[in-house]
Amino acid sequence: MIPKIKLFINGQWVESDQTEKVLNKANGEPVAEIYVAGLKEVEQAVTSAQRAFKREKIAPYRRYDILKRASELLMERQEEMALTLSLEVGKTIREARMEVSRAAQTLLISAEESKRIHGEIIPISSSPGNENRRAWTIRQPLGVVCAITPFNFPANLTCHKIGPAIAAGNAVVYKPASTTPIFGAKLCEIFLESGLPKGYLNMVMGPGSVVGDALAKDQRIDFYSFTGSTSVGLKLKNSVGLRPVSLELGSNSPTIVHGDADLMVAVEACTRSAFANAGQVCISVQRVYVHNSIYNDFCQQAAALAKTLKVGDPLDPTTDIGPMINEKEAIRVEGWLQEAVTEGAKILVGGKRNGPFLEPTILTNVHPKMKCSCQELFAPVFNVVSYNTIDEALAMANDSNYGLQAGVFTNSLDIASRCAEELECGGVIINDVSAFRADLMPYGGWKESGTGKEGPRYAIEEMTREKVVVLKLKGK
Numbered sequence: 001m002i003p004k005i006k007l008f009i010n011g012q013w014v015e016s017d018q019t020e021k022v023l024n025k026a027n028g029e030p031v032a033e034i035y036v037a038g039l040k041e042v043e044q045a046v047t048s049a050q051r052a053f054k055r056e057k058i059a060p061y062r063r064y065d066i067l068k069r070a071s072e073l074l075m076e077r078q079e080e081m082a083l084t085l086s087l088e089v090g091k092t093i094r095e096a097r098m099e100v101s102r103a104a105q106t107l108l109i110s111a112e113e114s115k116r117i118h119g120e121i122i123p124i125s126s127s128p129g130n131e132n133r134r135a136w137t138i139r140q141p142l143g144v145v146c147a148i149t150p151f152n153f154p155a156n157l158t159c160h161k162i163g164p165a166i167a168a169g170n171a172v173v174y175k176p177a178s179t180t181p182i183f184g185a186k187l188c189e190i191f192l193e194s195g196l197p198k199g200y201l202n203m204v205m206g207p208g209s210v211v212g213d214a215l216a217k218d219q220r221i222d223f224y225s226f227t228g229s230t231s232v233g234l235k236l237k238n239s240v241g242l243r244p245v246s247l248e249l250g251s252n253s254p255t256i257v258h259g260d261a262d263l264m265v266a267v268e269a270c271t272r273s274a275f276a277n278a279g280q281v282c283i284s285v286q287r288v289y290v291h292n293s294i295y296n297d298f299c300q301q302a303a304a305l306a307k308t309l310k311v312g313d314p315l316d317p318t319t320d321i322g323p324m325i326n327e328k329e330a331i332r333v334e335g336w337l338q339e340a341v342t343e344g345a346k347i348l349v350g351g352k353r354n355g356p357f358l359e360p361t362i363l364t365n366v367h368p369k370m371k372c373s374c375q376e377l378f379a380p381v382f383n384v385v386s387y388n389t390i391d392e393a394l395a396m397a398n399d400s401n402y403g404l405q406a407g408v409f410t411n412s413l414d415i416a417s418r419c420a421e422e423l424e425c426g427g428v429i430i431n432d433v434s435a436f437r438a439d440l441m442p443y444g445g446w447k448e449s450g451t452g453k454e455g456p457r458y459a460i461e462e463m464t465r466e467k468v469v470v471l472k473l474k475g476k
């Protein structure tokens, strides 16, 4: 008997008129049944959040306690949560355990940041004629935050929204991806147990085109924190009007491997990272630019390493690569690979599909206008392209509609400094791949990779607003 998962509204578990199955992504078997929100439940969830926010403000020290406790409870349930992620996303159990511990860290960082939200004293009397005035700023929560998350990291990316939102004093209406909602429901259990007042967290599940659209249209929501594809993010931004929105969107991230790099370090990092989470990572290694002096060795070593990686049951601790989110996505990528080969690309290793499973694949002889290069692959595939000068590498890396993060392997400080300054993206990772992220660092894209920054401290800034207060003293 598979569990039936209810919506979470105003501290209560709520049924609706419709249900949908959540599938095990490796074998297609149902692992849970979720109640799907209708317009009525969406309305109730937003009402609950707004009433909670108006009913009581949670003092920062209590926000700290609640978030810290939630982090502890998440770690106490790590194995259960990792199994959930492995089943509903298809990520390997090793990756799933790692994600749960990162999510717990994200909540802990949010807890710590809840104690550091403050304004500043404005030296207003330094402006002539204002000697008898005093001024300061205060930073206040926005009110109701809508958190919409993608399928690929349902633990960490959800905690990157709910954690800062609560740390900042907001109430939350949360919509997980309809394909991977189970973790989110368990997170609501955790926040209930951690003492979060009812109504401060509400979860509605269901298709983005219905539930997501209804949330976008609800004028009572003060801020949207969206992570997902560029196309959906743009649609949401166009729906919400003047209300603030944070968009963490797509990418086709580059990594440059210069001739002076430590070859094996770069091969290991690029190859293992490109295939992590079956390549379904926004900052995944997709375009690798290698100096021509080491290009052949890089390709040979990367192909050899790729051949050793095990594709299979994500619950098997020896598996390196699980299935993609569904067979339709794997077929999309298979089509892109065939198109690339028709246009002259070479499959160095991999390329075969078995249902939702795709072999780790490396492409060479790729042209920048091929979909495998210029669009977001979001699959266990990466391209290797050679270059002669760093100018060429920078030009190719920047030749993208996206700009999330980039990696650069070099032992030259001058090359590293130049890349840091000239790469057009939100983050440059020196001597590691584009896919590096520490959860406390500022994180967010340029161009079509989005707007706004995550990382608890930065998300809190976006989920609060500053007000200046000026006091005129009675004096002379």
Ligand SMILES: NC(=O)c1ccc[n+]([C@@H]2O[C@H](COP(=O)([O-])OP(=O)(O)OC[C@H]3O[C@@H](n4cnc5c(N)ncnc54)[C@H](O)[C@@H]3O)[C@@H](O)[C@H]2O)c1
Pocket (backbone or CB within 6 Å): 148, 149, 150, 151, 152, 153, 157, 175, 176, 177, 178, 206, 207, 208, 209, 211, 212, 213, 216, 227, 228, 229, 230, 232, 233, 235, 236, 247, 248, 249, 250, 251, 281, 282, 376, 378, 404, 445, 449, 450
């Ligand atoms: N930049 C980042 O931090 C980051 C992180 C992870 C994933 N992503 C991106 O997410 C994408 C993959 O995730 P996905 O397939 O779940 O993305 P998606 O855009 O299909 O869905 C993301 C979320 O939006 C919801 N949604 C769909 N239509 C909506 C609408 N009309 N209104 C409101 N919400 C709607 C979905 O239900 C889901 O919860 C990739 O493009 C990836 O790059 C970005």
Ligand SMILES: O=C[C@H](O)CS(=O)(=O)O
Pocket (backbone or CB within 6 Å): 152, 153, 156, 157, 280, 281, 282, 283, 437
């Ligand atoms: O998919 C992109 C995410 O940002 C990955 S992570 O959870 O931040 O590592």
